[in-house]
Amino acid sequence: MNTLIQENYPDVKIKSVKSILLSRLHDTDKAWGTHVIRAVKADVYMVVVETDQGQIGYGEVCSYGGPPIIKSWIDWFSRIMVGRSLSEAWRVARPRGVNWAHDGAVAGLDCAFWDILGQITGKTVAVLLGADPKVTEVDAYASGGVNYDWSINPDQLIDEVVGYKNLGYTTSKIRMGTQWAFDGVTPERFIKHMKKLRDAVGPDFRLAVDGNARLSLEEALKVAKGLNDLGFIWFEDAIVITNIDGFKELQKVAPDLTISGGEVMQSLDQYRPYFEQGALQMLHPDAGWMGITEMKAVMEMAATYGISCDPHGWHNGAMAIMHAHIMAGAPLYGQVEVNFAQGPLRDAILADGLPTAKGKLAVPQVPGFGIKLADNLEEKYPYLDFNYHAEIMHPIAEVKPAARNWM
């Protein structure tokens, strides 16, 4: 793609590279929490790249690298990139898979460059990535299930997922509730609760569980077997990502359940052992964490192994739109994750809100991504400089540190 720009658009130069950092405190009764974490705010990190010919490209960053640290990388890249051609700037932005802040910054830049390329060529990013121009929407799933507390009201989960079904979504992904050790929850009790969920939504509703790498292999094998028997579609990050043999064991006990994972990886080389050893049957790369260029490489390599990708997207509306373009042009079918725990900021950053309804997400039919930000965002949602979550301590349960694998 760099060659395309160099040959045809050699004069497009980077005029500015900026960041928009936003936060919104969660309403106390709607703050999400799972395992041992309680989110206290929602963050937005947008990279904004302007060219000397008037294009403005956006990239929403997965902010887990820490917004102030990501910004330090963006400011550094800005000093290098401003005044250079788009192709020169693009060449230096590659994820390394070792530093979330650096890779998040690079991802935001790469996405913004694709947005600009779309505007220069008059094509949607989806079409640039190989989508049929007639595709105007992709399948989306409701991602949530991060509000139930085993000691208070576990049935909140049931009501929540029935709510997604009533909104017209056909797939929902949930998590495993507060730390099991707080309440003596076992795989057997969890599966009993999943049976209740299955009965509430009916046999045809597509359900998935994200384990957030919380389980031991012994626990995960029991849960995988139970989910398999209840007709769940996929089981994501059941165990720590390094346990490649463990993922293969999960596949054996749950032949009809897709064993997935890999959201924490940011570069193609990190996925290689999982391809070669057949450890994961579906991957969750995130364009806001690795960029579109790298994600495209991951998806194409995955497709040669028959492995599909459903993007990880636990942030805001701009990220969901980026993923809609990517999935429209993806080599294999996948659904876009739409975050239902982020609160109003998810839609409020977009002038027209997030175009999702009834299990679909629109692919805006304008050159680039078609992301239009709302006005005065920084005045309305000034960035709050502290971590987005707190860890819940418990006086009696012995709690292991939270896995760094969200969400």
Ligand SMILES: [Mg+2]
């Ligand atoms: Mg996940």
